[in-house]
Amino acid sequence: MPRSRGWLRALVPxxxxxxxxxxxxxxxxxxxYELLPRDRLALTAEETRRARLLRSLGIxxxxxxxxxxxxxxxxxxxxxxxxxxxxxxxxxxxxAALERAATSDARWECRRQALxxxxxxxxxxxxxxAVSSSLLRINDRALRSAPxxxxxxxxxxxxxxxxxxxxxxxxxxxxxxxxxxxQGFELEVLKEAEASLPSIACVQAELxxxxxxxGSPLFxxxxxxxxxxxxxxxxxxxxHDDVRTGEMLQADGIFVRYE
Numbered sequence: 001m002p003r004s005r006g007w008l009r010a011l012v013p014x015x016x017x018x019x020x021x022x023x024x025x026x027x028x029x030x031x032x033y034e035l036l037p038r039d040r041l042a043l044t045a046e047e048t049r050r051a052r053l054l055r056s057l058g059i060x061x062x063x064x065x066x067x068x069x070x071x072x073x074x075x076x077x078x079x080x081x082x083x084x085x086x087x088x089x090x091x092x093x094x095x096a097a098l099e100r101a102a103t104s105d106a107r108w109e110c111r112r113q114a115l116x117x118x119x120x121x122x123x124x125x126x127x128x129x130a131v132s133s134s135l136l137r138i139n140d141r142a143l144r145s146a147p148x149x150x151x152x153x154x155x156x157x158x159x160x161x162x163x164x165x166x167x168x169x170x171x172x173x174x175x176x177x178x179x180x181x182x183q184g185f186e187l188e189v190l191k192e193a194e195a196s197l198p199s200i201a202c203v204q205a206e207l208x209x210x211x212x213x214x215g216s217p218l219f220x221x222x223x224x225x226x227x228x229x230x231x232x233x234x235x236x237x238x239x240h241d242d243v244r245t246g247e248m249l250q251a252d253g254i255f256v257r258y259e
Contacts, residue, residue, distance in 0.1 A: 043079070046237050046238060047075070047078075047079055049235060050079060050237070050254075051079040051080060051081070053202065053234070053235070053254065053256070054076075054079065054081050054177065055080075057175060057177070057201045057202055057256065058175045058201075059081070059083065059175050059176070059177045059201065059202065060083045060084065060173075060174045060175045060176075061083065061084045061085075061086070061169070061170060061171075061174045061175070061176045061177070062076060062081070062083075062084070062085045062086070062176075062177045062179060063086050063088070063162075063169065063176060063177070063178045063179065064076075064085055064086065064087040064088065064179050065088045065115050065178065065179060065180050065181065065182060065189065066088065066089070066179075066180065066181030066182045066183070067087035067088060067089040067094075067098050067110070067181075068089060068094050068098070068130060068131050068181070069089075069094050069097035069098055069101060069130075070087065070097065070098040070100075070101030070102060072087075072179060072181070073085045073087055073098075073101065073102060073105075073108055074101060077105070082107070083107060084107045084108075084109070085102075085105075085107065085108045085109070086109045086110075086111065086169055087102065087108065087109070087110050087111070088111050088113050088114065088115055089110070089111075089112065090112060090113060090114040090124060090155070090157035090158065090159075091124070091126060091130065091133060091155060091157070092112075092155065093130070094130055095110065095112045098110050112157075112158065113157075113158050113159070113160050114135065114157050114158065114159045114160075114182070115159070115160060115161070115162050115180075115182065115189045115192075116135065116159040116160070116161070116185060116188050116189060116192070117161065117188040117189075117191060117192050118159065118161065118192075119159065119160050119161055119164055120158075120159060121156050121157065121158055121159065122135060122156070122157065122159050123135075123154045123155070123156060123157075124154065124155050124156075124157045125137065125138070125151040125154055126151060126152060126153045126154060126155055127148075127149050127150065127151055127152065128148050128149070128150055128151075128152050129146070129148040129149055132146065132148075132149035132183060133151075133183065134182070134183035134184055134185065134213055135159075135182075135183075135185050136183065136184045136185060136213035136214055136215055136216055137213065137214045138150070138151065138212065138213055138214075139211060139212060139213060139214055141210055141211060141212060141249075142212035142213065142249075144242070144244070145240070145241075145242035145243070145244065145245075145247075145249055146240070146243075161192040161193070162178075162189060162192060162193040162196050163192055163193055163194065163195045163196050166193075166195065166196045166199075170196075170199060174199070175201045176199060176200045176201055176202075177200075177201065177202045177203075177204065178193075178200050178202070178203045178204070179203075179204040179205075180203070180204065180205040180206065181206060182206075183206075183213060183216075184208070184212060184213030184215070184216025184217075185216070186205045186206060186216075186217065186222055187216075187217045187221065187222060187225060190203075190205075190222075190225060190226070190229075197229050197230075198230075200257075201256065201257060202234075202254065202255065202256050202257075203226060203231060203253075203254075203255040204237075204252055204253070204254050204255070205222060205226075205252070205253055205255070206239060206250050206251075206252055206253075207219035207222055207223070207236075207239070207250060207251050207252070207253045208249065208250050209248065209249055209250065209251075210249055212249065212250070219251075219253070222253070223253065226255045230257050230258055231255035231256065231257055231258070232255065232256060232257075232258050233253055233254070233255055234254050234255060234256040235253075235254035236251045236252065236253060236254070237251060237252035237254065238251065238252070239251040239252055
């Protein structure tokens with residue numbers, strides 16, 4: 001589902017954003033203020049915590065699953081993470097933008113794939129806002145909270161199991177952070193990463209407090225599954241709110257291995 005902050009970037013063309021920012025900068029300048037890029041501002045508490053976790057866990061490889069246009073990878077660089085990123089994004093338009101975002105970064109690899117429970121091709125439902133696209137069908141509760149998440153088309157995409165490509169990704173001694181933004185498909189990805197999970201130091205996954213996609217797990221199921229694999233919940237990051245009611249419907253859970 002769309003994040004409470006940042007999802008508009010995926011909807012608004014770059015040219016319109018640039019013109020809007022130029023107009024805003026001009027208006028603020030007349031008032032004696034200056035607009036600064038985000039990377040020149042202080043980090044939020046959420047970003048500071050993530051930066052500390054990346055350092056304290058000694059992460060050397062981030063698997064960015066459900067990368068969309070590359071916002072997560074760009075954030076990692078802004079947080080000072082300089083090691084390898086492998087981003088997975090199956091949608092054609094989003095992948096093209098992702099490749100542009102990573103083009104000058106030698107340590108950022110992009111793969112046009114979805115991760116799932118089998119190897120092959122399947123149909124993905126494409127949402128109007130792109131970021132809510134899913135292999136699962138969205139439900140009415142999700143659409144009431146985010147009408148822009150409605151599906152507008154489908155695409156045939158490549159799907160692969162994490163275990164089947166793990167030797168291509170991880171090197172001996174890597175400390176791996178697995179980030180899952182797969183719109184209700186988290187458990188399917190994790191169940192096909194049984195052999196890989198022991199080599200993963202941290203899992204970041206969306207936790208849904210109400211059903212948003214047909215067949216998707218709720219937060220307790222994911223927490224219990226990861227606990228059984230040796231992970232504990234170490235943090236919660238902002239997720240998706242219902243703008244009408246103020247309810248938090250999703251958050252990102254950060255899970256680290258028990259010491």
